[in-house]
Amino acid sequence: MEPVEGVRSQSGWRTLPAKETVVSSSSPTPTITPPPVSIAAITHDQRSSIDRYKRAIQKQIVDAVGSSKLKTPNPETQRSEIRSLIVKQIAQDPPPAPVAEHERIAREILDDILGLGPLEPLFADPAISDILVNGPHEVYVERRGVLELTDVQFRDDDHVVQVIRRIVERINRRVDESSPMVDARLPDGSRVNAIIPPLSLRGPAISIRRFGNKARTLEDLIRLHMLTPEIANYLRAAVKSRLNVVISGGTGSGKTTLLNALSHSIPDTERIVTIEDSAELKLQQRHVLPLEARPANIEGRGAITVRDLVRNALRMRPDRIVIGECRGSEALDMLQAMNTGHNGSLTTLHANTPRDVLARLETMVLMAGYDLPVRVIRQQIASAVNVIVQTNRLIGGSRRVTSVAEITGMEQDVICMQEIFNYQQTGVSPTGAITGFFQSTGVRTNYSEQMNTAGCHLETDQFAQRVLHRDY
Ligand SMILES: Nc1ncnc2c1ncn2[C@@H]1O[C@H](COP(=O)(O)OP(=O)(O)OP(=O)(O)O)[C@@H](O)[C@H]1O
Ligand SMILES: [Mg+2]
Structure with a gap:
């Protein structure tokens, strides 16, 4: 996402830093900066008239510039040109609000025309990992793992839908009654899901999963206590020795983050094909070929599924196949790939326990319509x-x-x-932090020979039963 000009706050426009307001009519691009003002001082009626004013200015600007131009990628120049037009318009025909508010109003009009409207300021905060819009008047963010309600507001349902349209137009999709759910991606790689009424009962909803610019490494994840150095060593050895690894977990549990971090252990000499529904992986290796599935177009045609891509990938001479998420019909193709010389494949899957992964894979194969005996499917899973x-x-x-x-x-x-490591949660501390410990279970890996051959020698005492790290 391109940064929007002007002052941005960490939590939304209501906490903008206060500055003096200056409207310079002599300068070709007048700048306006606001003095301290409390948003609470603005009444509901004033807010409605400001909203009407903003919509009118927005319409004038869009009419003046031409909507076709607005659909092109937004270069900085276009942004600053439109911003100048807004500022000039505001200087000529001031809004029904204190001068101190003009800068904010200008920015909100700009965000509505070119950006993601009221969500724009949230993108300036790198600590926000998720943005969740539950209808026009409830916007949550997740910061450092904790959900917080923000004071960001949309005008009404239409305003939210307008932002959804801007997001999905870029990928030539639409959102309306006949197509009320849509997945998309922002230019910065963030993943977006939008769903509108009547399916969403609270008004149009948007869920955005943001991706930091920098992929986390295993060391970062150790620092976050997601795992311990011993577990990381084992996983590195598993990847280097070309074991097939499935990362399982619930929504937002860190599967993709861990997959990214593990992929760093793939040697640079290997050719990797990555397959994803929406590209999130950031593999650092030299020889990576990322493939991304494509949803059907507006007429419902032209979909290319993850399964199509898995089949195609097999003809691309990959050393490894990394499937961002295994969700359905591609399961059998993936298992077959893992069983036929594409060892070292990695994927993620939604399941609650390792045992549940096996059940999920079995169900996925059956649901894809393969008429195979359960035993055969299980053999495929067990050997893959x-x-x-x-x-x-x-x-x-x-x-x-x-x-x-x-x-x-x-x-x-x-x-x-057999379980090699686990985490036992013992409770929650008075401050709300979890307490528990990581342990090695005392079971030695079955793959020590394979790991040794790959040059990853794990000492036997690594597997002795002991507590590895304790969260107090
Ligand atoms: N160890 C961690 N500590 C704190 N935050 C993390 C950690 N791992 C991942 N996250 C954050 O959690 C969010 C979800 O991570 P990620 O996308 O990896 O989860 P996921 O399990 O793949 O989710 P989904 O099921 O939606 O695909 C991201 O914003 C990520 O930055
Ligand atoms: Mg994921």
């Missing part, structure tokens, strides 16, 4: 998947790797697993 890493988002927003399990084979119809 080597390691399952379970992530969890705990109370207070902290993330933990709560289990690392290996698949060891099958006994009759049952897939056998």
Whole structure:
């Protein structure tokens, strides 16, 4: 997302720093800066008339510039030209508000024309990881794992829909009654889902998952106590020795973040094909070919699924296939790829426990319409998947790797697993932080030979049963 000109606050326009207001008519681009003013001083009636004023100015500007021009990518020059037009218009025809408010009003009009309207200021805060709009009058953000209600407000449902339209127009999609749910991506890579009434009962809803510019490394995740150095060493060895790893967890539990961090252990000499629904991965290696699925167009045609891409990837001579998220019909293709020489594949999947991963994979294969005996599917799973890493988002927003399990084979119809590490939560401290500990379970890895061959020698005592780290 391009930064919007002018002053931006961390939590929204209501907390803008106060400055003196100056309107310079001699300068070609007049600048306006506001003195201290309390938003609380503005009444509801004034707010309505300011809203009407903003819409009128917005319409004049859009008519003057031509809407076709506004659909082009927004270069800085276009932004500053439009901003100058707004500022001039405001100088000629002042809004029904104190002069101190003019700068803010100008910026809000600019955000409505070119940006994401009232959400724009939230993008200036790098600590915000999620932005959640529950209808026009309730906007939450997640900062450092904790959800907070903001004072950001949209005018009404239409205002929210207008922002959704701006987001989805860029990818040639639309949102309306016939297509009321849509996934999209912002230019900065943030992932967006929008859903409108009648499906969303609280008004149009937008959920944005932001991605920081810098991918987190395993060291970063150790510092965040998502895992311990011992678990990280084991996972590095698993990736280097080309085991197939599935990262499992609930929504927002840190699966993709961990997948990104683990991918750093893939040697630079390998050719990696990544496959995603919406590209989030940031692989650092030299030889990466990212593929992204495509939703159907407005006429409902032309969809390319993750499954299509997995099949295509097999013809691209990959050393490894990384599938951002395994959700459905691609499961069998993925398992077959893992079983046919594309070892070292990585993926994420929504499941609550490692055992649940097996059930989910089985269901995905069955739901995709394959008429295979359950035993055959289980054999495919047991021979394809080597390691399952379970992530969890705990109370207070902290993330933990709560289990690392290996698949060891099958006994009759049952897939056998052994847990190598786990996290035991013991409670919650008076300050709301979780208490618990990571431990090695005392079970040695089944893959030590493979790991040794890959040059990753893990000492036997790494696996002795002990507490690795305690959260107090
Ligand atoms: N260890 C961590 N500590 C704090 N925040 C984290 C941690 N890991 C990830 N996050 C943050 O949590 C959010 C969700 O992370 P991520 O996208 O990796 O989750 P996910 O499990 O892949 O989610 P989804 O199910 O939606 O795909 C991101 O904003 C990310 O920055
Ligand atoms: Mg994810």
